Amino acid sequence: MTRRQTYSQTVIDQASAWIVRLGGDEVSEADYLALEAWLALSPEHPEALTEAEALWAALDQDRSALDAALVRAAPKVLTQSWLVRVGNGAARRRWPWVAAAMAVAAALVMALLVGPTLAGRTVVYVTAPGEQKTISxxxxxxxxxxxxxRLSVRLTAKARLVDMGSAEAAFDVAHDVSRPFLVTVGQSRVEVLGTAFDVRRDAETTRVSVARGVVRVSDLVDPGHKVRLTAGQTLARADTDGVLAVTEGPVTTAAWQSRRLVYDRTPLSEVAADLSRAYPTPVRAVGGAEAVRFTGVLVLDDQASTLRRLETFLPVTSSIRDGVIELRPR
Structure with a gap:
């Protein structure tokens, strides 16, 4: 299982300093160029910056935690100076903002080192169409x-809570019998102690597929209405009838993580919904094409190539209208 990323003290300090600097009133074009250069130095840097942003947002909601972190870390930080190399110029010290801003950055340093400071805080994560994001x-x-x-995460001493809006996500959950992992999605709740599974939420449907371990899916209103899923099982539930329909077979729904989509007699309307998540330009099946069924594997490289493959495999044609790619019968 993938563990939470551990960063060196240097990376933590630098990521924290960038968060503070970018939130200041005197950010220059040279600063942005320096940031781009820093991000390109190591694959750890963008990840650390993303985590620092989330930690700062959570700390900002809890002033007492922020003040406590400042008291613990400010003496250390206020003795440091920072060198920033801008473009091809010489490195120069950034003292005008360091004295105040680095004390605030200290809160981020402490939060990255002592995660429990943020226990109980809710953090919201969002991806754009075509974007994939890994949260540790x-x-x-x-x-x-x-x-x-879009989903939110809240970790407490008694439970690990995820609330999903319209979203698709694959979970690899660390085993912790004392803190159940609970996902609220649509009108259902998914409960797990340690497993790998995929959850997808569309406008009025929820789907849960288990790759490893065991999960329990129950009704939010009637918890007694529930099913137990094991590896290789998929549950589909429509809000209109609330039926918890379970099917057996290889779990392929998380193939999107490797930029592939796998289908077995799937209506083109569902394929179009998947493509709308995978690419910036939304896709819709219209004019009777919704019921056309597709079996096969779609490799998600560029959008135009993927659509050409669909046109080759199926009796449909694609065209763009009002910013939406429409799939129509040929």
């Missing part, structure tokens, strides 16, 4: 988000 939680669990998704 403090308990060692990971969440891989598909495009066009």
């Amino acid at each position: 939680l403090a308990d060692g669990s990971t969440i891989n988000m598909n495009g066009a998704s």
Whole structure:
């Protein structure tokens, strides 16, 4: 299982300093160029910056935690000077903002080192169409988000809570019998102690597929209405009837993580919804094409190539209208 990323003290300090600098009133074009150069130095840098942003947002909601972190870390930080190399110029010290801003950055340093400071805080994660994001939680669990998704995470002493809006995400959950992992999605709740599974939420449907371990899916209103899923099982539920329909077979829904989509007699309307998550331009099946069924594997490289493959495999044609790619019968 993938554990939470551990960064060196240097990377933590630098990421924290950038968060503070970018939030100041005197950010220059040279600063942005320096940031781009720093991000390109190591694949750790963008990840550390993203985590620092989330930690700062959570700390900002809890002033007492922020003040406590400042008291612990400010003496250390206020003795440091920072060198920033801008473009091809010589490195120069950034003292005008360091004295105040680095004390605030200290809160981020402490939060990255002592994750429990943020216990109980809710952090919201969003991906744009075509974007995928990996979230490493403090308990060692990971969440891989598909495009066009939104979810929130809250870790407490008694439970690990995820609330999904319209989203698709694959979960790899660290085993912790004392803190159940609970996902609220649509009208259902998914409960797990340690497993790998995929959850997808569309406008009025929820789908849960288990790759490893065991999960329980129950009704939010009637918890007694529930089913138990094991590896290789998929649950589909429509809000209109609330039926928890379970099917057996290889779990392929998380193939999107490797930029592939796998289908077995799937209506083109569902394929179009998947493509709308995978690419910036939304896709819709219209004019009777919704019911056309597709079996096969779609490799998600560029959008134009993927659409050409669909046109080759199926009796449909694609065209763009009002910013939406429409799939129509040929």
